[in-house]
Amino acid sequence: QKEVEQNSGPLSVPEGAIASLNCTYSDRGSQSFFWYRQYSGKSPELIMSIYSNGDKEDGRFTAQLNKASQYVSLLIRDSQPSDSATYLCAVVNDYKLSFGAGTTVTVRA
């Protein structure tokens, strides 16, 4: 079983809609969770971090964490064409980041 798994994409959403991304992780002891955005050919950039159960909102982004279910999600509200990218879920294990395979999101104008 992979340490971090993301729902398979690609995900296509119309402009203004909500994009929903899901991630599960295998290490029940993990405490730190992150979402990175990566444009094609570029390095990842951190967009959200979450450490406690519940929701965390930052602008149009909302991260949700459920440690009992070992589940992390990212919602992108009012999706814009500039949100078209690959979104990587990452979990800290033993001071190292483990990444999921990523979900590619395309926002249709």
Add this chain to the structure above:
Amino acid sequence: DGGITQSPKYLFRKEGQNVTLSCEQNLNHDAMYWYRQDPGQGLRLIYYSQIVNDFQKGDIAEGYSVSREKKESFPLTVTSAQKNPTAFYLCASSIVGQTGEKLFFGSGTQLSVL
């Protein structure tokens, strides 16, 4: 400006050749990392180092080697033993214990086989 510099941006390897990817940071970070990314996949950890003159294997270290002689530098050598080296290589650094929220990435090196 502080940051991480990777070079070259593009690199081509001939069969049987060793090639070295450069990674330099001026952020005064103790921890440095090398990741490999294949098309449509996430990042996989090759090697990491939390202090000068010490480094550990990540999940896919076979066919790669590193050194950490200076705090600022963490070069990665792709040896001839790595049979499928074509990938996007990312170097990153962080303060020890702050991996994730303070992880800084370089701009990457695309390695291809001739």
